[in-house]
Amino acid sequence: MSEPKLDVREVLLSAEEIREKVDELAGRITRDYRGEKPLLVGILRSAFVFLADLMRRMDLQCEVDFMEVSSYGTGTASSGVVRILKDLQEDITGRHVILVEDIVDSGLTLSYILRTLRQRDPASLEVCALLTKPSRREIEVPVRYLGFEVPDEFVVGYGIDYAGSYRNLPEICVLKPEAYGG
Numbered sequence: 001m002s003e004p005k006l007d008v009r010e011v012l013l014s015a016e017e018i019r020e021k022v023d024e025l026a027g028r029i030t031r032d033y034r035g036e037k038p039l040l041v042g043i044l045r046s047a048f049v050f051l052a053d054l055m056r057r058m059d060l061q062c063e064v065d066f067m068e069v070s071s072y073g074t075g076t077a078s079s080g081v082v083r084i085l086k087d088l089q090e091d092i093t094g095r096h097v098i099l100v101e102d103i104v105d106s107g108l109t110l111s112y113i114l115r116t117l118r119q120r121d122p123a124s125l126e127v128c129a130l131l132t133k134p135s136r137r138e139i140e141v142p143v144r145y146l147g148f149e150v151p152d153e154f155v156v157g158y159g160i161d162y163a164g165s166y167r168n169l170p171e172i173c174v175l176k177p178e179a180y181g182g
Ligand SMILES: O=P(O)(O)OC[C@H]1O[C@H](OP(=O)(O)OP(=O)(O)O)[C@H](O)[C@@H]1O
Pocket: 043, 044, 045, 046, 047, 069, 070, 071, 072, 073, 078, 101, 102, 103, 104, 105, 106, 107, 108, 109, 110, 161
């Protein structure tokens, strides 16, 4: 088993660039939700790193909950079928909810979650996503707080995996082709 860094072809976003962007997003959320206590909903598993950094940069009372969904399994293309593996613990009726996602690719995951959560009558429902890959979009999703646009490459790191690995890389990277082979 090789070290994760040895499998990296290119660093797309450095830890420093990510830190600065997370600060900026947290600042915007702090200003927009002043006087409220939003519920941050992290989409497991990949969003846990981003969520953990984001909430600590917000100067605001907040609560946290998680949903786990999966559509990618061990491949690099969405199966198109989004399954809820773990639902929220909290009742979101009347709450200000911010969905925290690491990447919007086809948009199928977020669009499914947004549809599901809207039916529960939150006071508001917005999305904060660190990355977007617009070239792969199959369905449009409204992202209020967006970090970076990435090219049409399968990215890993900062919580994001390929087949379960590479989540612990501190940067957003593209792997060497042989690392995607299995
Ligand atoms: O816009 P889409 O094409 O739907 O892709 C985005 C989703 O895919 C990834 O999750 P994945 O299903 O790999 O689960 P994970 O977070 O547990 O890795 C990612 O974290 C997003 O949730």
